[in-house]
Amino acid sequence: MANGQMLCILAPIPQDHAQAVRQALALGAPLRGALDQALHAAGIFHFACIAVLPGPGLKEGGQDDPRLMIELAVDPHLGVAEATQALARCALPELWQLAAPAMPAPVPPTPHLETLAQWLASRATIAACGFVGTPERTVRQIHAEAALLADARQRARQTLAQDHLRTSAELAASVCTLVDQGSIHDFARQPAARNFWQRAPLCIRLLGAAIKLVLPAVLIAVVLLGLLAFFGLGAVVAGSVVLGFEPVVRVALGVQPGAALWAMGVVFAGAMVLWISTALYRQALLSATVVAILLTGAGVLAPSLLLAFPAAGQALLALAGWGAAAAFGVALLAALLAATLALAVALAPPFLGWRGLAIWAVVLFVPYVAASHFVLQLALDAGAAGFGLEPLQTLRGALPVWGWLPAADLVGTILLALSLMGVVVVMSGFRFGRTLPEQLLRRLDRPRAARPLGTALRTHVSIEANEAELRGQTNHMISVTDLRRIGPFGIVPAALTLRVMLWGISILSTTVFTKGLLGRAAGIHFGHWRLIDGGRRLLFSSNFEGSLGGYLDEFIAGASQGVNLIWRWTELRPRQAAMPDQPGQMPQPGVAQAGQWPPTRLGFLLGCRYEQRFKAYARASQVPHLYRFAAYARSNHDIVRATRLRNALRAKLLAERAGARALVADDQIMRALES
């Protein structure tokens, strides 16, 4: 998975050592050259960067030390241990100088490979969600293909100089001799590596995404149901105490869930509580205590209750089963709705004739009827619990108009009709007025000119210097934002929200969007998100082409909704600069409202569409790098073009061997050589 290609090593360092790191990495310092050489020699690092991030601003713990950050973009399929081992081996003395003060005592007095490697591995994390612009390429491959492209270009120029009237096929054939057996380019006789998801057809990728996303979702659903059962148990016991046994036990009539579900529920409830409390407090002692108490309570109390009162046991099993069934039903309906919308959006207009619509109706009919039955059954049973069975039986019988239909089918029919109407509306929108929903969306997504003043764009000198330093190379940015204290609906923690979202995005980008397009921002090499400091802060780091201002414009134009979904859960709290000439104390005085993400609509619209506030926020969140390494200064286009040339040459060779023409390959070769 792409996330594994982006490592980040983070460790608190003493304040005075931050200055030492800075001096060691100052422009022109010998350490920089040494690091450059070492990383080049290792040959597995695409990009690297060293920075010192300001501390997370913890007042009470006294842990507000700045963080040393070593960010790496490494070859695919390496693994954390292997990458950090290679890093330690190639740059042992240099990294030792930087990292030794951050290591736990006792630190060996002289550079020690194993210690450093172990420490690096212990502090390294892979990205929570990462994006690779040119996936599945090693540094070696990029260099080799670039050399092939350069040589091929030269060969074509020479050939053309001798004879102006060459055809594409002849020219391509002359270039093809470059990859003859035994030449330095004969690697091109093998196709460029692609992973499973890149090779797979779209349907398989969609299926993979569905499985990867749905399986954990089911797991989480089971966990939630377990929680439900857990509380159901309490409710029944309490109810029995107040109302007596009989009324409560009556609830159990007619429903017979398995005991296994209940047991599972208790176990998962414990796990869930552990997870939530960990995310909330990040203090091992507290969460361990909470979980121990809960598990003991559930594990000891519940079975003993069951033994003592078998009837009560049956009742609470029933209740847990209800909770499970109800939640499943709701989830199923929601999933159906989401699937309908997603499919409707995913399918392009050409595929949606009237025939397509008819197929849709049939496809949607079955699950909708089933689901509506299910939900109604639940409602009836719930009604039975509340009012007894008789009134409901009467109700069922008292529907003369639909006498031949059970009441379930009435509701099912209504649901079906509504959903079909929805589908028709959506489809006709696509077919007859594709622009209508788009226009509506665009209007909702356009800032209102309410405020007379914008926000000044002020860039810190150190950030400007970073950008100037990287002119003509791949640009780089580090953004550190604080997570808001309150997340969705006021109760879900922002950290949990972001973890789930980043996880979902990373699965989608691995399986479905394998071409490496993040929205419409095509110039990103490696971009990644992760939560740091125990979920207190969000770190976003990106290696991209062009200027930062233009990059942010691309975000607004091409990925505003995704950007909003992530960053709206962050804010900028005042923070202490890691060192005197770095930005800190945000929001800067004079920059109005830079500390808040611009207001969103429906959670994903507007937001970064407020250009001035968005840019001010992004600028204010930036942290400059102190050192930067790039294995190559090639654009994504260059890299893709070189791979395309390689594959086209191979196709041409295969065609020649078969005695066939290769028009497509010829043209691909020509286009790759032309610029």
Next chain:
Amino acid sequence: MQAFISSGFASLPACRYLLLQVTDAARARAWIGRLLDSGVVPNVGILPLKRAATPVQCAAMVAFTFGGLMALGLQEDPAQPFPSGFSGGMVNPRRSRLLGDDNVDQWNWVDAAQHDGPGEGRAGKVAHVLVGIFSAEPGVWPASVQAPTAHGDGLEIVREVETCRAYLRLNEASGETSLTEPFGFRDGISQPVIKGLRAADSRGAGAGGSSASTADDDLVEPGEFILGYINEYGEPAYCPDVKGFAQADNPHPFGMNGTYLVARQIYQDVEAFRRFETLSRAASPGRPSAAEKMMGRYKCGRPLVESPFPTEDLNDFRFRQFDLEGFQCPRGAHVRRANPRDLLGSDTPSGIAASKLHRLLRRGRVYGRDGAGAASCSGPCSGKTAPGETPDEPHAGRGSAGACGQGLFFVALNADLERQFEIVQSRWLANRRFNDLEGDDDVSVPTGQARHFSIQGLPTGRSLGPEAGLQDFTTVIGGGYFFLPGLRALRFIAAGARRPAPEPAPGPGPGAGDPGAPAPRASGTTPP
């Protein structure tokens, strides 16, 4: 707002730019006040000039660098500061590196002291104020105003740039004036049209609005060029403010109705360009020459993109739609870089929307021989020939004799320096990888190293390099970021000392830093 925003005063062919340094704030303000009082800094309302009730004989524009605003005694409002891109100046080392200006040390004039620290010998080159004087005949000064002097007016002339009127040509039929730059290409063809503002000198005005299907491609929200108005993002363009400006009757900030002005003096090596043209002749007559390929237009201004069929309208074409591969107009051609039209984004509509975020209003003119101005010019710009009388192909053989054009005094207006000018300059023009290319140079950008230019074609196009005579044809010799204030803000600057309210404030106020300066004068109307 100053009329310069909506018009380059093309009907006033004689033009001279003064780059001034403030040596005495009070006197400098008085001089600016006199310039204002003489009525030559017109409001947008009086356009078009030649159709006004009384034909305008002289017009002017005044703009200030950040240093100039401060030197004239203004104080930034900390709640609404200037963007750091403007206040840092074009020549601060980070900015000039980003823009690719590696020879800033040799520039004739700059907009700020280059280094952040002390100890640089460029103090004499720092311009504070840019004044453009436009007139029908050369050498005209507005009534009651004389060229400023360091002694009497507190304004030292850092540089006086005389433009060469021979490069302007009036088309009698349409009433439009066209500019040709020293290499012989028509310039300033593709201009954005400000939504809601009379398009005085720009496309479509003469013909009563263009009917081309691409006409809306150039229609841009006013906030892209005028501060305080709605821009392409749907927000009001940010207005900086200064202390003491906002009054009860005028709640608007200082920046309202103003804009940022980018000036770059670009020397053009015409001889070298002619050599290149001779070396790389067109393969067959009627086909564009290599130079025209590099520019992206024929010399007369006709676009190279001619499919599906050539049109009369010089701007009625798109790249992605008609020439994605660059077989007609090469992918690295100057017009493709300077205005990518629909190339950005993922499709034509999003590409056009994206390029509207990076448009520039260009107001450039060709400047003449240094210092001497029109007097030494043996060509038609010496004032004897009316602009309309120049022959049809006036510049065919220029380079050795004749007109005095040395290069372009590039002037561009935009509301966001970083998003507009700097993106165009550094990401498009000076970017060797623009538009999926790998190492191409733009004809207008000096690189200081071996240049390349690839011309796409079948089977695989060709590549020009130094052996084809390709070299740096241009050198930037001066430049700066200026703020072109609205008229109200301009009056505020000029009146600074005369204002009763904010004056008594101690500290670095006007004149306070200079104990020997005379007391502020009550009125600036008396000539020294």
